[in-house]
Amino acid sequence: MSPETRWTTTPITAGLLRGALETERTEHGLLPHRLPAWARAQCDDGQLAMAESQPSGVRLAFRTRATAVELDTLPTKRQYVGAPPRPDGLYDLVVDGRPAGQGTVPAGHVLVIDMMAGTSERRPGRPGTLRFTDLPEGAKDIEIWLPHNETTELVALRTDAPVEPAGTPDRRVWVHHGSSISHGSDAAGPTGIWPAVAARAGGVELVNLGLGGSALLDPFVARVLRDTPADLISIKIGINLVNTDLMRLRAFGPAVHGFLDTVREGHPRTPLIVVSPVLCPMHEDTPGPSAPDFRGLEQGVLRFVPMGDPSEVAGGKLTLRVIREELARIVAQRGADDPHLHYLDGRELYGEGDVSELPLPDQLHPDAATHRLMGERFAAAAFGEGAFGEGGGAG
Incomplete structure (x- = not known):
C-alpha cells in the first residue's frame, strides 16, 4: 500500500449493513444488534445481551472500484480464566460472491469471565484496523462479514475509491x-x-x-x-x-x-x-x-x-x-x-x-x-x- 494512497472515508450507516435488525450509535461508532431495543428491554440476561450483540451473519455490503479497504473497529473479546487464550475473531472478505481473504483486529475490549466464580470483568481497550489490499481492479461488490463471536463496534471505513451501498439483493x-x-x-x-x-x-x-x-x-x-x-x-x-x-x-x-x-x-x-x-x-x-x-x-x-x-x-x-x-x-x-x-x-x-x-x-x-x-x-x-x-x- 503506497504512502500516497488517497483515502475516501465513508460514514458507516445502517444502509451499509445486512443481517442486522437494528443499529446503535455509541461513543465510538455504530454497534449492530440482532434484536431490536424493545426486545432487549424485555430480558436482562447477560448471556442474551452478549449473544445478540455478536454480529453472527452481519456484514458490510457495498459497491466500489477500490483496491484497498481499511475498517476500524472496536471488538469485545472474551477470555476465560484458566482456559487457553481464545483466537481473535475473524473478518471474512467476499468479492463478487467469492471468498477473497480473512483478517483480524487484535485490539479491543476484553471481557474476562471466571466460570468457576460466576463473575466477569470488562477491561477497556482501543479500536484497531483491519486492512485488505490488492483487490481486483474495476467495479465490484464487496462484503465484509463481521466476527460471529465478537461484539463489534464499527468505527470508520476507508477506501481508495468512492463507495456506494450494494443495494437490495435480488434474493429471497x-x-x-x-x-x-x-x-x-x-x-x-x-x-x-x-x-x-x-x-x-x-x-x-x-x-x-x-x-x-x-x-x-x-x-x-x-x-x-x-x-x-x-x-x-x-x-x-x-x-x-x-x-x-x-x-x-x-x-x-x-x-x-x-x-x-x-x-x-x-x-x-x-x-x-x-x-x-x-x-x-x-x-x-x-x-x-x-x-x-x-x-x-x-x-x-x-x-x-x-x-x-x-x-x-x-x-x-x-x-x-x-x-x-x-x-x-x-x-x-x-x-x-x-x-x-x-x-x-x-x-x-x-x-x-x-x-x-x-x-x-x-x-x-x-x-x-x-x-x-x-x-x-x-x-x-x-x-x-x-x-x-x-x-x-x-x-
Missing part, C-alpha cells in the same frame, strides 16, 4: 433462529457458520438469529420473527432448553405452540421449518443442566458435562430424545391446517453416523468441519425439492 430472505450452534460456536469464520454455508448453497439472503445459549422459546423472539420480513423461516429448538434445564414437558408443548402461533401472525403462509436438535450424546437421554467440567478447565481444556439424571425424565425433565418426539408430534398435529409447516430431524444434519469421525470437541458444540457438513446437509434437505425450494412461496 431466509430468517433462522437457533442456539449457539446456529450462532456459530466453533466455526472457522463468519462465512463458515452452518447457516451461512447453507444460505450460500441455497442462493438466499441470510438473517441469522442464532443466539448462543438463548434459544429458549422467549415470546419476544417470536415477535421479532413475526415482524421481520422473510420469505423463508426456520426455527431450531431444543439444546438450550435442556442445558439450561429451563422447563418441563408440561410447559414445553404449549410454549412451542405459542411460539409458532406468534410467528404465523406475521407469516401465515411462509415456508417454515422446525428443526429438532442435532445429536449430542451426553443429553440424548440425560437431562440438564449442563455445566463446565472444571477439572478439564484447570488443564486448559473446556468441556461440558450433564448434571441431570435419566430417572428424572419420568417427572417431566427434558432430554433431546423427548424434545424430538414432541416437536415431530406438534408439527404433524399443526400440519393438517398449515401445509407450509415442515419438520426436519436435526440428526439429519449431525447424527449417530458422524460421531466417530467428527466428535463434538467440548461434548456440546460442533467444530469447523461439522459446521460445513451441517450447512451442506441443510441446503440439500431444504432447498431444491425441499420446503425452501423455489416453489415454496414468499412471505
